[in-house]
Amino acid sequence: MKIDDNFFMKLAIDEAWKYQLLTYPNPAVGCVILKGNSEILSIEAHKEAGMPHAEINAIKEAYLKHENNSLLKTMKESHKIHKFIEKNHNGFFNDCTFYVTLEPCNHEGKTPSCAKLIAKIKPNKVVISIKDPNDLASGGIKTLEDAGIEVVTNVLKKEGLYLIEPFKQWNSNTFIFFKMAQTLNGSIDGKISNMMSQLYIHSLRDKIDLLMIGGNTVRTDKPKLDSRYVKGNNPDVLIYSKKKIFDQNIPLFKIPDRKVLISDDLFKLLDYKFVMVEGTYTLLNELRNKINYVLLVISPKVRKGLNSSLEELDLDFEIVHENYIGEEKIVFLKFK
Amino acid sequence: MKIDDNFFMKLAIDEAWKYQLLTYPNPAVGCVILKGNSEILSIEAHKEAGMPHAEINAIKEAYLKHENNSLLKTMKESHKIHKFIEKNHNGFFNDCTFYVTLEPCNHEGKTPSCAKLIAKIKPNKVVISIKDPNDLASGGIKTLEDAGIEVVTNVLKKEGLYLIEPFKQWNSNTFIFFKMAQTLNGSIDGKISNMMSQLYIHSLRDKIDLLMIGGNTVRTDKPKLDSRYVKGNNPDVLIYSKKKIFDQNIPLFKIPDRKVLISDDLFKLLDYKFVMVEGTYTLLNELRNKINYVLLVISPKVRKGLNSSLEELDLDFEIVHENYIGEEKIVFLKFK
Numbered sequence: 001m002k003i004d005d006n007f008f009m010k011l012a013i014d015e016a017w018k019y020q021l022l023t024y025p026n027p028a029v030g031c032v033i034l035k036g037n038s039e040i041l042s043i044e045a046h047k048e049a050g051m052p053h054a055e056i057n058a059i060k061e062a063y064l065k066h067e068n069n070s071l072l073k074t075m076k077e078s079h080k081i082h083k084f085i086e087k088n089h090n091g092f093f094n095d096c097t098f099y100v101t102l103e104p105c106n107h108e109g110k111t112p113s114c115a116k117l118i119a120k121i122k123p124n125k126v127v128i129s130i131k132d133p134n135d136l137a138s139g140g141i142k143t144l145e146d147a148g149i150e151v152v153t154n155v156l157k158k159e160g161l162y163l164i165e166p167f168k169q170w171n172s173n174t175f176i177f178f179k180m181a182q183t184l185n186g187s188i189d190g191k192i193s194n195m196m197s198q199l200y201i202h203s204l205r206d207k208i209d210l211l212m213i214g215g216n217t218v219r220t221d222k223p224k225l226d227s228r229y230v231k232g233n234n235p236d237v238l239i240y241s242k243k244k245i246f247d248q249n250i251p252l253f254k255i256p257d258r259k260v261l262i263s264d265d266l267f268k269l270l271d272y273k274f275v276m277v278e279g280t281y282t283l284l285n286e287l288r289n290k291i292n293y294v295l296l297v298i299s300p301k302v303r304k305g306l307n308s309s310l311e312e313l314d315l316d317f318e319i320v321h322e323n324y325i326g327e328e329k330i331v332f333l334k335f336k
Numbered sequence: 337m338k339i340d341d342n343f344f345m346k347l348a349i350d351e352a353w354k355y356q357l358l359t360y361p362n363p364a365v366g367c368v369i370l371k372g373n374s375e376i377l378s379i380e381a382h383k384e385a386g387m388p389h390a391e392i393n394a395i396k397e398a399y400l401k402h403e404n405n406s407l408l409k410t411m412k413e414s415h416k417i418h419k420f421i422e423k424n425h426n427g428f429f430n431d432c433t434f435y436v437t438l439e440p441c442n443h444e445g446k447t448p449s450c451a452k453l454i455a456k457i458k459p460n461k462v463v464i465s466i467k468d469p470n471d472l473a474s475g476g477i478k479t480l481e482d483a484g485i486e487v488v489t490n491v492l493k494k495e496g497l498y499l500i501e502p503f504k505q506w507n508s509n510t511f512i513f514f515k516m517a518q519t520l521n522g523s524i525d526g527k528i529s530n531m532m533s534q535l536y537i538h539s540l541r542d543k544i545d546l547l548m549i550g551g552n553t554v555r556t557d558k559p560k561l562d563s564r565y566v567k568g569n570n571p572d573v574l575i576y577s578k579k580k581i582f583d584q585n586i587p588l589f590k591i592p593d594r595k596v597l598i599s600d601d602l603f604k605l606l607d608y609k610f611v612m613v614e615g616t617y618t619l620l621n622e623l624r625n626k627i628n629y630v631l632l633v634i635s636p637k638v639r640k641g642l643n644s645s646l647e648e649l650d651l652d653f654e655i656v657h658e659n660y661i662g663e664e665k666i667v668f669l670k671f672k
Contacts, residue, residue: 001351001379015337039375043337184632184653184669186522208408279519281638296520299667302617302651315638317520318663327654333520333636 005127008032008099009156013129014043016054016101016163016319019331021177023048023276024207027134027167031058034101041096043064052078055104055114059085059093059121072097077110086192089121090241096123100279101160103132103153106139115140119147127152129160133168155278162320162334166274176275178284179204188280189305196326197297199229206232209272214279215241219275224251234258235276238268245289266290285313293320294333341463344368344435345374345492349465351381352390352437352499353547353657356668357513359384360543362612363503367394369459377401377432387605388414390478391440391450395421395429395457402428416448425457432459437496439468439489442475450475455483464489465496469504498656498670502610505628512611514620515540517633524616532662533633535565542568545608550615551577560587570594571612574604576619602626621649629656630669 001007009032016030023029023046030045030052042061046054060081064073064207069088075081077263082311104114118126126149132138144151147293169175179201193201199257205227207212214227218239226234236259244262246253253260269275269290284294292315317333325328337343352366359382366381367390378397382390393403396417399411405424411417440450440462454462462485468474480487505511515537517528529537532606541547541563549561554575562570571594573588578599582589589596597604605611605626613623620630630653653669660666 001378003379036375038377039372040339041374043339182521184522185518185649186520285638300655301654302621302649302653304648304650311642313521313638314640317636317638317658319636319665322658322665324655329655330660331636 003038005099005152005155008034008097009127009129010147010159011040011043012045012054012099012101012254013156013159013163017045017323017332019045019047020163020321021166021204021288022207024166025049025170026257027102027164027243029054029100029102029163031055031101032095033058034097034099035062036095037097045133050110051076052081053105053111053114053135054096055100055118056081056111058098059117062096063089063092068240082112082117082185085117086120091122093123098123099128099155101163102130103128103130103138103319104140104144105132106143112175113140113143114239115143119143119149125150125152127155130154130164132173133164163291165320170273171314174270174273174275175292176269176290177279177293177295178277178279178287178288178291180278180284181279181299183299183301183303183305185302187303188303189303192299193297194299194326194328197299197328199331200225200330201297202229202232204276205235206230206276208235208276210238210269211223211235212238212240212269212275212277214283215243215246216237217279218246218250218252218296222250224255226252226255236261236272238263240264240266244329281315288315288335294335296329296331296333297325298329298331300329301329339374341435341491344370345377345434345437345463345465346495347376348381348390348435349492349495349499351379353659355381355383356499356657357502357540358543358550360502361385361506363438363500365390365499366370366437367391367666369394369398369429370433370435371398372431381470386446388417388453389441389447389450389572390418391436392447394434395453398432399425399428403509418448418453421453421549422456427458429457432653434459434462435491436462437465437499439464439466439474440476440480440606441468446573448670449476449479453565455479458483458485461488463491465492466490466500470507475496479607483587490628494576500668501628501656506609510606510609510611511628512605512613512623512626513629513631514613514615514623514627515631515633516615516617517619517635519635519637522639523639523641525639528635529633530635530662530664533635533664533666535596535668538563538565538568540612542566544571544612546574546611547571548574548576548613548615550580550619551575551582553615554586554588558586560591562588562591572597572608574599576600576602577592614634617649619649621651623655624651624671625669630638630671631671632665632667632669633661634665636663636665 012030042058044057316336320332322331348366378394380393418470652672
């Protein structure tokens with residue numbers, strides 16, 4: 001196997017995907033730091049808005065490899081880590097190579113600018129998958145180059161673009177993803193996912209603005225559609241239905257601080273930034289032009305049960321990324 | 337992410353899986369070599385019987401990182417690489433760490449002993465996932481320890497055992513795997529896989545002794561069941577059927593140098609070492625106690641078509657490994 005820029009960038013991209021969608025409204029970003037050309041010091045990612053950026057997590061872990069500083073070890077806040085590193089780096093990063101999936105931010109927001117810190121600690125080279133599409137944060141590459149750091153861009157560009165697709169949508173429009181859980185043979189009947197997958201889905205519900213679901217599913221399943229497993233925020237709900245009458249005792253109506261819309265007007269989705277749709281392949285087929293990503297949770301078992309194989313469907317996907325949650329698979333797909 | 341023994345062993349295991357089953361009758365083995373504790377020099381695997389073992393491929397690539405020797409670069413044969421390294425290593429490996437998924441062989445077979453070469457070039461440490469279950473080749477750890485090399489074993493032991501499960505079966509019994517191709521929603525109708533997956537399946541047919549297939553499939557699909565895409569060997573065929581009469585014009589009967597058995601006696605499988613079964617979930621369910629691994633090729637699309645969701649099935653798997661072939665997925669499963 002070739003151990004080159006692509007190899008190390010792939011490690012950064014895979015690490016970032018672990019927190020995909022959970023970083024909203026920030027992009028999912030990963031960072032790998034090498035000592036010299038191939039000694040891995042750290043592989044880190046941005047995990048949640050308000051928490052340190054990927055570069056800061058990676059700088060912290062890399063420094064700890066060099067010196068197991070007990071003060072730095074306990075630091076969680078970005079500006080504290082910045083200050084510590086600025087004061088104590090002592091040239092440690094000068095022979096390092098950084099791999100970042102996205103141009104380091106130049107902008108001082110909730111956290112200080114990553115590009116400016118990197119410019120100060122002056123690694124030998126920074127390899128970047130894609131430039132920042134967000135004007136406010138961009139300028140990072142210029143900051144690095146002005147400091148005399150070699151910058152290489154467009155490494156695994158396609159993978160880098162897939163990674164920040166949600167972020168691009170959040171910035172300009174609405175990011176809409178379709179979530180489905182099934183067995184290996186496509187059955188969607190009954191309880192499919194295990195506890196870990198359900199925790200993950202509740203973590204996503206905590207982040208999204210709006211959850212859309214079909215009217216029939218609401219009538220049949222009588223769902224709650226909350227994020228109780230993670231004690232998170234409960235998204236607004238759009239019941240996609242022509243018929244406007246629903247039994248108000250269905251648990252989803254009982255969740256406080258939630259707006260429930262009943263409508264068959266898909267333009268309502270555009271009032272929100274971050275939308276999850278839960279449903280079957282039939283609904284997915286109907287919405288195919290509106291869905292950015294499909295998130296399929298696959299449980300490795302075969303069961304009797306309903307699936308969509310008897311309907312006339314013709315959907316072609318590209319696998320964008322995949323991962324495990326415990327023993328189950330999550331697969332991110334986009335329409336071809 | 338923790339960058340520790342598990343991290344590097346996982347790289348070795350993943351590399352080995354790329355050639356899983358294709359190394360028959362040898363085990364799939366991977367090897368990673370680090371300079372010091374974390375600088376990756378090489379990630380290699382054993383690719384096919386008669387070709388160099390994983391350790392030799394990794395030693396060669398690691399040495400080439402150090403010195404781009406044009407003679408070594410062109411060497412393909414194991415004994416030549418052995419000799420070159422023995423003569424020229426000059427202590428280069430003394431501060432290296434080796435990760436090997438399987439205890440290095442001690443036995444001189446088609447290729448010289450890996451353990452003996454490693455003992456001579458004397459790395460600092462050798463980390464091994466699992467000990468060799470094959471008595472003939474074992475003793476490698478002793479050879480290394482006698483040379484004063486630190487040996488660590490049982491790193492990612494479960495993953496290491498899954499990796500050599502086929503090899504263990506080949507040595508003692510028959511390894512039987514079930515191969516199926518389907519769409520995301522479990523449809524198996526019509527042409528599912530693309531050319532790359534078909535090439536892969538033909539590469540497997542070139543290696544196996546026996547291909548078992550259901551009688552109905554033979555009658556309906558009239559298959560050839562050869563390995564023409566890779567110009568390989570054509571396996572014997574067992575048509576699993578009570579009725580013994582088949583149209584002899586079905587192409588599979590026309591393949592030269594092939595035995596075709598028609599039987600419903602599954603004991604016939606045990607006359608062979610390496611068996612692939614092609615069929616549906618229904619056949620898989622019937623054979624569930626006889627199948628070592630399931631190899632599922634999943635095409636990322638949704639289609640109308642037959643699947644097994646209307647039958648009473650209750651199969652639970654563990655995902656053993658997965659990989660891509662081009663845009664399609666291959667998933668190795670074992671019954672829970």
